[in-house]
């Protein structure tokens with residue numbers, strides 16, 4: 380296993396649509412090593428997730444894990460999850476263009492490809508996730524809250540989208556200023572938890 384270099388905002392690979400893998404490709408040693416390397420790279424960088432384009436591989440793989448992460452100290456944990464060729468479907472009543480408060484999860488997101496910056500993003504608070512695991516077995520589950528945000532952020536990378544595209548521009552903040560000026564109660568707001 381190896382820690383790979385993480386592409387930073389401006390690298391063209393972050394703006395490409397990642398291609399899907401066949402099961403034969405997935406089972407190849409090169410792709411299995413890529414997955415191992417993505418997990419190691421995510422751990423080393425204290426990321427909540429990592430998508431293959433972030434390590435210069437334009438294929439549809441994302442890894443997610445949160446366990447006592449210093450970058451997300453107040454977040455619920457997420458078990459290690461490998462998603463291949465993922466498809467997401469929002470499971471909320473209102474449309475993504477006009478999300479009702481009770482359907483929305485707002486969080487100051489960060490990204491290993493956008494070092495030092497956070498910004499507030501509003502997303503559907505619940506999604507259906509369909510994908511393969513690293514062996515090619517089908518996965519189909521529903522995630523809500525913080526988990527739903529993380530999986531949407533990672534799957535955005537597979538479509539060439541970065542969180543700054545979705546963030547309220549006036550909310551963008553560097554980490555030092557985030558720590559100073561964004562109160563804890565505004566860092567993560569689950570609209571579905573209010574009712």
Ligand code: NI
Nearest residue numbers: 489490491492
């Ligand atoms: Ni990211």
